[in-house]
Amino acid sequence: MKKNTLSLFLLSIAFVGTILATESCNKGTTNTTEKKVSLVHANMNVDISILPSNGDYDSITSFYYKMNMDSFVKSYNSDFDTSSIRSVKLNSCVITIKDADTMNNFSNFHTTNIGLTSGTNRNLYRIAAFTDIVDTNAYFVNIPKSYNPNLAVYYKSDSVRYRFYGNLRRPTTKEINATANITLDITLSK
Secondary structure, three states: OHHHHHHHHHHHHHHHHHHHHHHHHHHHHHOOOEEEEEEEEEEEEEEEOOOOOOOOOEEEEEEEEEOOHHHHHHOOOOOOOHHHEEEEEEEEEEEEEOOOEOOEOHHHEEEEEEEEEEOOOOOOEEEEEEOOOOOOOOOEEEOOEOOOOOOOOOOOOOEEEEEEEEEEOOOOOOOEEEEEEEEEEEEEEO
C-alpha cells in the first residue's frame, strides 16, 4: 500500500511539474504584441522631364521618400523598432499631374510602373503596374498593385526610393509636375 501511495505521489508531482513547465514555455508566445498601422507617403513631388520617346520599360524618373522609420515605429509603442516590422503591403498608389494639358497627361503613356529600392535592399522591385492606359486625357492614374508581396525588408531603412518607369504612346512637349501618394499597411510585432 505504501508503494502505491508513494508511486501515486511521485506521479502527481511529475504531472504538476509538467503542467508548470508547459505554462512557463507558453508565456513567451502569449505576450506577443501586434499592431497594424497605415503609412501614407503623400504629395511626393515627381518631376517628369520632356520625353521625346523611350523603349519598353525605360526609367522615366525617380523620387525619394526619406523618413526616420525607427521613430515612426516607436510612435506606436516604445518597445517597437524597425526589427518589429513584420509585414508591409501596398494599399494604393496614385499619381496626379498638377499642370496637365491636352498634350501632356497620362494619355501620353502606354504603361506606367512604380518600382521600389531602399537602403536595405537595392534591387528594384515592381510594386505597381498599369499595363494598358486608355488613350484619353487623364490627369491622374491609380496604378494597381502588381502582386501582394511583403515589402518589409525595404522599409527597415530610413530611405526609400521609388522609380516611375514605363513606355510612351507619344512624346510629351513640356516638363510634367506631378505628385505621388502611396499608402501602405504595416504590421508591427514584438
